Amino acid sequence: MTQSPPVHIVGGGLAGSEAAWQIAKAGVPVILHEMRPVRATEAHQTDGLAELVCSNSFRSDDRETNAVGLLHEEMRRAGSLIMASGDAHQVPAGGALAVDRDNFSAAVTAALEAHPLVTIRREEVDGLPPEDWGATILATGPLTAPGLAAAIGGLTGETELAFFDAIAPIVHFDSIDMGIAWKQSRYDKAGPGGTGADYINCPMNREEYEAFIDALLAGEKTSFKNWEKTPYFDGCLPIEVMAERGRETLRFGPMKPVGLTDPRHPDVKPHAIVQLRQDNAFGTLWNMVGFQTKLKHGEQARVFRMIPGLGQAEFARLGGLHRNTYLNSPKLLDATLRLKVRPQLRFAGQITGCEGYVESAAVGLLAGRFAAAEALGRAPAPPPVTTALGALLGHITGGHLAVEGEEAGTPRSFQPMNVNFGLFPPIEAPTTKDGKRLRGNEKTVEKKRAMSRRALADLDLWLSGTAAQAAE
Numbered sequence: 001m002t003q004s005p006p007v008h009i010v011g012g013g014l015a016g017s018e019a020a021w022q023i024a025k026a027g028v029p030v031i032l033h034e035m036r037p038v039r040a041t042e043a044h045q046t047d048g049l050a051e052l053v054c055s056n057s058f059r060s061d062d063r064e065t066n067a068v069g070l071l072h073e074e075m076r077r078a079g080s081l082i083m084a085s086g087d088a089h090q091v092p093a094g095g096a097l098a099v100d101r102d103n104f105s106a107a108v109t110a111a112l113e114a115h116p117l118v119t120i121r122r123e124e125v126d127g128l129p130p131e132d133w134g135a136t137i138l139a140t141g142p143l144t145a146p147g148l149a150a151a152i153g154g155l156t157g158e159t160e161l162a163f164f165d166a167i168a169p170i171v172h173f174d175s176i177d178m179g180i181a182w183k184q185s186r187y188d189k190a191g192p193g194g195t196g197a198d199y200i201n202c203p204m205n206r207e208e209y210e211a212f213i214d215a216l217l218a219g220e221k222t223s224f225k226n227w228e229k230t231p232y233f234d235g236c237l238p239i240e241v242m243a244e245r246g247r248e249t250l251r252f253g254p255m256k257p258v259g260l261t262d263p264r265h266p267d268v269k270p271h272a273i274v275q276l277r278q279d280n281a282f283g284t285l286w287n288m289v290g291f292q293t294k295l296k297h298g299e300q301a302r303v304f305r306m307i308p309g310l311g312q313a314e315f316a317r318l319g320g321l322h323r324n325t326y327l328n329s330p331k332l333l334d335a336t337l338r339l340k341v342r343p344q345l346r347f348a349g350q351i352t353g354c355e356g357y358v359e360s361a362a363v364g365l366l367a368g369r370f371a372a373a374e375a376l377g378r379a380p381a382p383p384p385v386t387t388a389l390g391a392l393l394g395h396i397t398g399g400h401l402a403v404e405g406e407e408a409g410t411p412r413s414f415q416p417m418n419v420n421f422g423l424f425p426p427i428e429a430p431t432t433k434d435g436k437r438l439r440g441n442e443k444t445v446e447k448k449r450a451m452s453r454r455a456l457a458d459l460d461l462w463l464s465g466t467a468a469q470a471a472e
């Protein structure tokens with residue numbers, strides 16, 4: 001049997017690594033071009049493939065009532081390398097799937113290096129890939145190197161958009177005062193690999209909270225430059241921006257005090273709670289949950305040491321700012337992620353306008369499967385829109401409906417998004433056994449369960465269909 005020509009992939013991050021795996025698994029050779037360590041990005045610190053640049057969490061692993069948990073499950077069923085490596089190197093994190101970042105990245109790198117159909121080249125692709133490469137996937141992420149970013153902009157006529165994401169600080173465990181803080185997961189949820197006591201909780205009374213908010217508001221921030229004056233992505237707001245939106249906002253966001261009780265003072269209800277999540281397998285580093293910030297580094301240390309339990313905190317890494325690069329995909333890409341003006345090029349990962357590690361890997365998984373199908377002479381089959389994979393792809397390639405004042409039917413003001421049930425086709429709320437309609441929270445939860453059941457059933461059909469096609 002003659003082997004098909006290789007698919008080239010530029011970028012060995014979450015998306016590029018997953019795409020390479022899917023293509024090689026289908027029996028098609030891959031050449032993966034990764035610029036690290038030849039050239040660094042502003043955020044990566046290693047030369048490992050699939051490096052996690054900030055948090056070590058893949059977020060909720062609840063496949064029944066959480067859309068990213070459902071996406072985890074769909075990817076597992078589709079043979080995802082990212083999920084297999086994440087599962088193999090998880091660290092306790094309540095209901096979330098968090099991983100030891102170094103072991104995770106090492107596992108992805110080793111699996112790809114060991115695959116006979118994968119060639120890894122450590123080099124920067126400093127411009128558009130040459131035409132004679134044929135089918136190529138661009139998975140260069142939010143920190144695409146400038147030469148390639150400019151070339152993509154030149155080709156598409158669309159300039160990339162930059163906006164803030166913010167990194168949360170990481171604290172050394174042995175500098176946390178466990179005489180004040182205590183370990184507990186919210187509502188004692190154990191989740192995968194957890195114990196129900198996976199987070200470190202730092203309680204605040206009303207006075208401490210008010211003083212903390214004052215300090216946050218007064219703290220010196222990194223100054224805005226012109227390119228930074230773009231809207232924040234709501235899922236990743238810096239805490240001082242949340243505080244600016246209202247003094248109570250943090251108490252209803254990352255500092256909410258619900259589902260947690262200090263065992264030493266069970267009768268005292270904290271006014272607010274700061275949570276830290278384990279960041280490495282050793283348990284020596286802890287990540288301040290939801291504390292993305294653009295405060296200046298000196299200010300961060302001063303202000304965060306006001307938090308009870310963190311008075312002597314030593315920071316392994318302070319929070320920071322970073323940019324994001326993404327396409328106006330609904331306009332530029334076709335239904336299988338190919339660039340309309342040059343279909344040889346396919347895009348994957350965060351550059352397509354998804355948001356998050358898992359979503360980036362999921363779009364890599366899809367791009368890989370589509371490219372492999374084409375290389376084998378088959379028509380790529382997109383997943384059903386009822387699945388999390390299909391919902392995410394729909395967001396990227398379908399975009400949202402035009403709002404008033406925009407050109408009718410034209411996707412505009414496209415914003416990156418995490419997977420969420422709002423992207424799925426609606427479903428009738430199930431009724432009780434005796435046919436009564438559900439209400440309130442019960443109705444919401446049961447709808448999510450029904451969407452998840454529908455998604456997994458449709459995913460299994462899609463996977464068996466593509467497997468049958470491959471066997472023909």
Ligand SMILES: Cc1cc2nc3c(=O)[nH]c(=O)nc-3n(C[C@H](O)[C@H](O)[C@H](O)COP(=O)(O)OP(=O)(O)OC[C@H]3O[C@@H](n4cnc5c(N)ncnc54)[C@H](O)[C@@H]3O)c2cc1C
Nearest residue numbers: 011013014015035054055125140141145349350356357360
């Ligand atoms: C600073 C920062 C923090 C983030 N924090 C989180 C978080 O906590 N949780 C979360 O879920 N998501 C986070 N994200 C968003 C996103 O999930 C990650 O960026 C994710 O890694 C995106 O996956 P990707 O594969 O698209 O890109 P990446 O994982 O960034 O992979 C792209 C790869 O392409 C390489 N590359 C770039 N240009 C070239 C070129 N010209 N030639 C060759 N190689 C090239 C890069 O070196 C990199 O390895 C963060 C993003 C940033 C920038």
